Amino acid sequence: MARVQSVRICDVQTGMILAKDVLTENGRVLLSQGVRLTDQCISALRKRECPFVEVVYNERIDFHTKFRYKHNKVVRSKTAFEGFYQETVQIIKEAFESIRLSNHLPLDVIHRLVDSHIGPLMDTYGALEYIQNIRVHCDYTYRHSINVAIISGILGKAIELKKSQLEDLVIAGLLHDIGKISITLDILNKPGKLTQEEMELMKTHPENGYQFLLQYSQLAESVKRGVLHHHERNDGSGYPKGLTKNQISYYGKIVSIADIYDAMTTDRVYRKKLTPFSVAETLVEQMYHQLDPNLCLAFLNTIKSSVANSIVSLSNGQQGEVVYLHPTPTISPIIKLMDGTFLDLAKNKEIGILDIINDKI
Incomplete structure (x- = not known):
């Protein structure tokens, strides 16, 4: 059985797991319970002069090497999918918490995660219904990022994108909400509906994400524009720029469909998830004025196969x-x-x- 113990910040090691939330002076969550500490996390804690943290002694493996030997894994069953999925959630949670603290994107981790985890998950027969049936009510932000990456990849395969394009699309799906790292966790994790002021703040995340990714020349421009455009709509009703039709990037149009589908088929504290049939009806309603009709048709066929x-x-x-x-x-x-x-x-x-x-x- 794992032990919980207070550890002085000078004795904290990479790979230790937080047993309790670490709070700021205002009572906001800086690092969540369950996060595996990285060098960036520890450095940030020391800068904030945290005297000690509560940790769980467990396997001490840095998330950068945690999945080094998982390439080419084949997921063949629902049980295997769920286990591999939960492992993926933990990795992306640690990576995103590290980004929040250090303001640095570990591109090597993102690329390896897509290759070693997201790829096998999206290649699994039945992936669309598996992710919908995983009944976990915590870590929504991280699960949503993974789900959108998987669904984007599934749609990308349906329209026969090339391998390099598919990888960039999946990265765009995984990072589509990266701009939310600048939004406080109490708003991100709010159990009820957001106020108008909070909603306006949330609407800044596509632009914030794009600006954050501009510093990484290794990332394709199509990835960055996919992040920027995933809330734009063909009729100009989207945000942040109110773009229309051909002004919206192709990856942005794909990620927007994946984002809508996952958000509507996921249980939230304030509402029950909808069935794929109900979401499909929404896509049919929006496909001729808000969304790309050809992409919607391809995805509707994918939904039909899954149900x-x-x-x-x-x-x-x-x-x-x-x-x-x-x-x-x-x-x-x-x-x-x-x-x-x-x-x-x-x-x-x-x-x-x-x-x-x-x-x-």
Whole structure:
């Protein structure tokens, strides 16, 4: 069983895990419980003259070397996916906490993470439904970054991007919210809806992220513009610049779809997640004025593949199996009910799908 102990800051070592949050003088969270300390974290703590920290003694492995030997891993099952996914969350959490403290992006870590972790996760058959079914309510910011990277990669594969383009796209997805490092954790982790003032502050994150990434010439401009444009919309209703259609970068358009899908299919404290069917309807509504229609069509086909043969619960109290999906862009399926009869939701629009209650049969 792991031990929790107070350690003087002069004795703290790289790889130790925080047992409690480290707070600033104002009571804001500087470093979260569970973070594995890096050299940058320790340096920042010393600069702030923290006398000691509470740590968990466990494996002392620096996150820079933690996944050195994981290249070319193949994830073959839901259980393996979930374990590998949680490991990925921990790595990106440590990397992002380090960025928050040091204001430095560890590009080597990001590139290796994409190669050794994000790649195998997005290549897993069933990845889209696996990430939706991982029921963890903490670390939303880090999980969302990983999910958007995976979903962007899945869409990138569907439209047959080249390998180098796919890697840049996944990096753009992983870093799309990097501008949020300048926003305090109490706002980022707020359990309820944001105030208008807090929302306006949140809307600065695409520009902040782009400006932060400008200092890294090794990153492709397409990655940086993907980060800058992921909240822009074709009709000019997005932010930060209110761009339209061809003014918005291709990666920005892809990441925006991934961002919408993950945000809507994830449980939050203030609302329950929506089903892929409901999100698909939203994408259909937005594809001709806010989002790129061709990208939406490609992603809708991906969603349809992920929900085929699923067991669903309906708003009329019945359950059944998804046995047919109408041609895109329609997403309403035909359901085979438990009594053997069939129900076409395209013709019975008053009945909706409440939840996917089981894996495919």
